[in-house]
Amino acid sequence: MSKSAHHTPNSVLPSHSTIVPSGTSGNRNTSEQSFFEETQLPLSILDDYKSAASETEYEISENTRRVYTSSFSIFNRYCLEHGLSPLPADPRSVISFIGHQKESIQQSSGAQLSRQTLTSRLAAIRYHHIKAGFHSPTEHPLVIRVMRGLSRNKYRKVADYDQQPIMYDELEMLIDVINQHPQPLTRARDKAIIQLGFQGGFRRSELADIQVNHVSFLRNKLKVRLPYSKSNQQGQREWKDLPQTETLAAFDAVKEWIEISKIKQGHLFRSISRDGSQIRPYSVSDATNRKINLTSMQTKEPRLNKNSGFLRGDDIYQMIKKYCLRAGLSPEFYGAHSLRSGCVTQLHENDKDHLYIMARTGHTDPRSLRHYLKPKD
Known part of the structure; x- marks a missing residue:
């Protein structure tokens, strides 16, 4: 040969x-x-x-990849405007970018960008440098000092507030609004999403990823399996046991949605036609139908995106915002994360201990709960 x-x-x-x-x-x-x-x-x-x-396609989540792409494009534009190299970038260019961004004013709130937003943009710069085989300028000691000082600067005006928790009272208000919808399909689906998101303390991306075969109806509880989550990115066994006896439990709502939609497999929460009369055609592309770029060790999106007919995390976010507005809850302070924080807060109000709450939400560190727990009345 x-x-x-x-x-x-x-x-x-x-x-x-x-x-x-x-x-x-x-x-x-x-x-x-x-x-x-x-x-x-x-x-x-x-x-x-x-x-x-x-x-390498699965190195980071699809949502994180989208955020990093958007954030790095902002940095790229800044560098091109000033004749700087964005990749690889000089640490001084990154520091100048921080200086420009920290003074930026958000049109929606009239406040400066939060430290969390700036940290996310630096993470995007770091990710793209490492992906390209360069040492990240964000790890330069002076960049680190600048960000450390920024986090302690109490004089900056930032719109940095937590979403308020949705608890029993707010959940009933949302369900009342949903019940006014004229189409049975939309009513059944949206109630299942709201009640399941609240009782299970799900993130919006987790809700969107639930498959029909992840759901089991047992004698007195709903069991939901999570192959992957933010705290379980290696595919370890994880599930949520949701008692049917809890107030506003999701058991009946999820069961009604499956029965009325007649979904047998695939994503649990599907897209519905604009008039609400039928479920849209469902299709998921083969993950292997991707072109490999051998030079950069990265995969490219398939030429034809066949993923359609199911809800994404952003769809759930917008849906909850819409119902909060109709229910008289300010969408400025409520969102998809309000279901998760409401789950933690309500279980705390119901005198459940930290281990019980962590088993429900999937938190791995008890200290994380302190951010959610509110004082009892």
């Missing part, structure tokens, strides 16, 4: 001989940065390489 059948040119597979690219400052020993590199790699491993490279 000819040599060309056994070996691929060096340009076929990426050459990543060092972690830190040439030109990066620092006193690190070059030998510690180097990896062994074959002169040529056999063509027989190309399919194996593609298979492994495709897994």
Whole structure:
């Protein structure tokens, strides 16, 4: 067999001989940065390489990828306006970007961007640098000092407030509004979303990802399996047991939605036609139908996006905002996260201990609950 059948040119597979690219400052020993590199790699491993490279698609969540792309585009525009290199970027460029962003005024609130927003934008810069094989300028000591000082600056006017919890009273108000909807399909679906989101303390992305086969109706409780969540990104076994005896339990609402929608498999919460008379066609693309960029070890979106007919996290967010407005609850202070924070607060009001609440919400650190728990009346 000819040599060309056994070996691929060096340009076929990426050459990543060092972690830190040439030109990066620092006193690190070059030998510690180097990896062994074959002169040529056999063509027989190309399919194996593609298979492994495709897994980088799941390195971060789809929502995080979208946020990082949007945030980095803002940084990219700033650099281009001032003749700076966005990738790789000089730490001083990042510091200048922070200075520009921290003075930006939000049109909706008239306040400056919060530290959380700025931190998210720095995380995007870091992600894109690491993805491209560069050392992140966000790790420069002066950048860290600037952000540390920003977090302690009490004189900045920022619109930084928590969403108010939706508890029994607010939940009843939302259900009353939903019950006024003229279409049975929309009523059944939206009540199931609201009650399940509240009782299970779900994040909006978790609600959107629930599949029909994740739901089990037992004798006196609804059991919902979560293959993945924000605190469980390695696919460990996780589920929520939701007692039917709790006030405004989701058991009957979810069961009614499944019966009226006649959904047998796939995503639990589907899109409904504009007139509310029928469920839209449902389709999910094959995750393997993706083009691999071998040079950057990243996967590209399929040419034709066949994902349709089910709700996303943003759809649930907008839906809850809409019902809060109709119920007289200010959408400025209530949102999808209000269901999760309301679950924690209501269970605390019901004298449940921290371990019980953590089992319900999926929190892994008791200290995280202190952000949610409100003083009892």
